[in-house]
Amino acid sequence: MATYRSVFDAAELRAQLNDAGINTKFMASIWKYVLQNPGCELGEIPDLPSSAYRLLRTKFKPFTSTVHSVFHSTDGVTTKLLIKLQNGAFVEAVIMTYDTRLGKYGGKPRLGGPRSTLCISSQVGCKMGCKFCATGTMGFKNNLTSGEIVEQLVHASLLTNIRNIVFMWHHFDTISCHVVSENDDDDGIYVLMGMGEPLNNYTALVEAIRVMTGSPFQLSPKRITVSTVGIIHAINKLHSDLPGLNLAVSLHAPVQEIRCQIMPSARAFPLEKLMTALQTYQKNSQQKIFIEYIMLDGMNDEELQAHQLGKLLETFQVVSSYFSINADGFSVVSLLCTHMCTLVYLFVFSAWWWVVNKVVNLIPFNPIGSSSQFRTSSDQKVSDFQKILRGTYNIRTTVRKQMGQDISGACGQLVVNLPDKRTRENTSLLTDIEDLRI
Template structure:
């Protein structure tokens, strides 16, 4: 049986091994860049390296340790779900979401920009947080991804379409695989990929110690908090892992992050019918977020194979909830229009299963669909 090899996109490992062999680690970028541009090349085929690099690369490294097994396209062509198999046989899912920033209207006028794509990446195989609305939680935690395996999701996606934005909103809790995620993001923002830190968003259910260190470890990267309820009791029902982190202390950590990073925080709120979508709860959410530098993202619940008997909120309930947040508490609140629901690629739907198109949720292209970039930067859209 062949010994597992390291990914050349595991930058810390690659640089350490080069230096151990007396080779300057600056060659790491040249190796990564060449292999990114030459899909079928092997590490020992990279030209113009010191001679000592070739036996090292041949014996210890692979251009990618993972394989893209399936590309599953939504019916409108805007979304692609990727099934990626690791060298240990385990698999994760990533999602590419294409967005035409020139289509439709935004903030009362023409949209600015050009077509672009966002990649939703996974940080773990499965997840231990057990969010009751999320299919990934039904898998349990099967393992952490290495920094190289996280970056390789970007490698596979880049070979399909150029990627401008990256969101850590796929499988797993990123802050529970902290060092690998930090290393992966540093590679993504480095010379090979050159993704701007402001175009990367890291989502968490609220691992307080890591939130407090994030602004220092990853300056310029955006933070998203999966809130889903304005009280500790209700939040624990929806997000069982919330029992470990009191809501008051969690919001204090968010305040510390905002102060240290000088950046807004993205608040995610799954709208579940008759669970967390009442007008009374809207007032509580508004009071909790008022005077904080946040953007509230209301996400209609997507059908998943979980034990919870949930349903999506009615459109009128979502509109009422949003109106209260905006008009009474002056908090910026937007409603996410889901992409990839027909291929189980929308929020909360990622879990390894059969790749069959779900015709019960036909996908319709939208010309009024802000992406992650617009949510952080554009002015408030008028209701």
């Protein structure tokens, strides 16, 4: 059976057009037509050179992935897309809708309106092995192509207007929800959802984001956030390859010893070297950096760790999306926000750079079944942690609002048992929550 490439695989499409002597200026026209006519055949695209049609029909498809199932939260603010790839694997993309006018800022009503943030998978599986993440225990399956990454945006855009994009990794959750599926015959699907370390799929990630920020998508880099455990060599070249992008770093502990206990990959990326890389990145990019922090009871949520974190973040301008791991779903932060896989998206405009240079978002962790080795930090501990960061270190700190809890709105491993039509309303999910940030 022939394997086709996605028409959104920019490097492959460009190479094939060049080899055939066809001007690559037609790439944007091809993408625009597919976006406007998602059910089209590539031979239907008008005004292309005659030689382009045979090339497109034999080498490419408008989409190499399909939306298998759609999950809607009961409150209507979160939608998960279960996407089947050409190789038979499944990934998940999550749409979070929120209203930036909710709440107050500086005692005054917020400006803005309804926004949608999309959390995108970059890999099937993950190599990082984070102890708090189900995905990390399952190993790495494969990288997504740049076209498969872009197609998640296209699929989501057919449902709503996407304003913000988040590339993230892992998390956990157990929940029931309503499933909408075109296939009633599947009785068991194993899904690695909202997963992957984006910077471990660097080439495809960069290519996909360049497509998203170019014609016809025209997304602003300021609306795209890449979350990473801290792949230092990739961070060192990220600004030159993708200027203007938001970077989120999953710190999760203020000292190397604790970080290694919960994130084995930290051994390869020592905290001291990571912080140096972040300072260099910020100096070169003049971008704020978001810090992700999952609070785990008795592990990284004590007063000592709060002071250590505060002192660590004093050294450079950083916007901290600080949170406790929560297996329950998505969230919106009161600044301008959201996340893939328990997602939190924090956007702080450049005009606020010197006014608000640190924002910490606290998100309590929900244990993942009986096998979880971690416990939830108490409300009092979260409050005390917040007070230290605010009072002693003048770091703006918020507590995340949950979204999509009833549909496992979080990233990572997803096991979906698709029942027959008679029991569809009670579909059971086991999902892994990704440590989102936005």
